[in-house]
Amino acid sequence: MSIVRNGVNVDQLIGTVNAIKDNPDLAHFHFRAANEWVSGGHSRTTIQSFYGAGSEDTSRSGPFILEGDEPPVLLGSNAGPNAVEAVLHALASCLAVGFVYNAAAQGVQVDGLEFDLEGDIDLHGFLGLSEQIRPGYQNIRVSYRVKSDAPREKLEELCEYVQKTSPVLDIIRNPIPVSVTLAD
Amino acid sequence: MSIVRNGVNVDQLIGTVNAIKDNPDLAHFHFRAANEWVSGGHSRTTIQSFYGAGSEDTSRSGPFILEGDEPPVLLGSNAGPNAVEAVLHALASCLAVGFVYNAAAQGVQVDGLEFDLEGDIDLHGFLGLSEQIRPGYQNIRVSYRVKSDAPREKLEELCEYVQKTSPVLDIIRNPIPVSVTLAD
Numbered sequence: 576m577s578i579v580r581n582g583v584n585v586d587q588l589i590g591t592v593n594a595i596k597d598n599p600d601l602a603h604f605h606f607r608a609a610n611e612w613v614s615g616g617h618s619r620t621t622i623q624s625f626y627g628a629g630s631e632d633t634s635r636s637g638p639f640i641l642e643g644d645e646p647p648v649l650l651g652s653n654a655g656p657n658a659v660e661a662v663l664h665a666l667a668s669c670l671a672v673g674f675v676y677n678a679a680a681q682g683v684q685v686d687g688l689e690f691d692l693e694g695d696i697d698l699h700g701f702l703g704l705s706e707q708i709r710p711g712y713q714n715i716r717v718s719y720r721v722k723s724d725a726p727r728e729k730l731e732e733l734c735e736y737v738q739k740t741s742p743v744l745d746i747i748r749n750p751i752p753v754s755v756t757l758a759d
Numbered sequence: 760m761s762i763v764r765n766g767v768n769v770d771q772l773i774g775t776v777n778a779i780k781d782n783p784d785l786a787h788f789h790f791r792a793a794n795e796w797v798s799g800g801h802s803r804t805t806i807q808s809f810y811g812a813g814s815e816d817t818s819r820s821g822p823f824i825l826e827g828d829e830p831p832v833l834l835g836s837n838a839g840p841n842a843v844e845a846v847l848h849a850l851a852s853c854l855a856v857g858f859v860y861n862a863a864a865q866g867v868q869v870d871g872l873e874f875d876l877e878g879d880i881d882l883h884g885f886l887g888l889s890e891q892i893r894p895g896y897q898n899i900r901v902s903y904r905v906k907s908d909a910p911r912e913k914l915e916e917l918c919e920y921v922q923k924t925s926p927v928l929d930i931i932r933n934p935i936p937v938s939v940t941l942a943d
Contacts, residue, residue: 582799610851615766643852658853667794668827711929745895
């Protein structure tokens, strides 16, 4: 019998950590996405394969499809959320996983977890109307609500730890090298 | 009659740029997302409202729902792509919009546009096994293919301009302040 807390198999989690301690190469992952433009602001991303834990993953029987588009005020047709909204989704889902997995590992039961996110953008950057105004978010605010019997200071300590180890928070808060190449 | 190129209403695009030149406040946008944890690595993001162009947007009759989860090797159940895969989607959909809108503005017809993205992660960071290894991507590689009659140097020039003005590329390449607060 294995311990499952917050929907997380804690024995598997400990096993994963120990396997990586024994063989650090198991920690190398390559994630992938392919995107095809449809029309106007609308494009479609396909996500399925990745490499990790020493081999190509085969767990997904089909791809995940994500639509991206702009709203009419930004010349699109609302076929999906736009790219900067998708960033907020990525951040929230990363913080959710981090909080719940670490809570499970530390014996904290989570009965509910919600995030509200807001980001501020000034379109002068995207539209090329100002060199001084950045194209990306100027600020992002995240507010968490946790339902748990654990004391508030424990939840705050968890929240701090999650911030230190969240992949997407790191990607947003700190610089990541990105190469962009026009293929032949 | 308005000019539509690459599915983009070029007259509306020029009108938007001119409206912002006349009233810079119209460029301020606030995008939002709400996320609710489901179980284990699975959470669900809802995206609908935003503020922009001087008012709350009402163009979306319902929310976009995005599922986030981990694959089994990362203790999830594949209910959706994971958070760092969602970052690749956000980046691709941003570059697609930027390329197609700027091509339309500059009179370049685009007949096809595809992106392949890959990002490298070392899980020592996320799992808290090393303070030296960052939790986020160490590198992201983006490769573009464009179908167009425009000369290659024109496409490369567009690609450079898009990189300078892409909101999500800025968010990934450069630091963004993020506040994370545990609500009462």
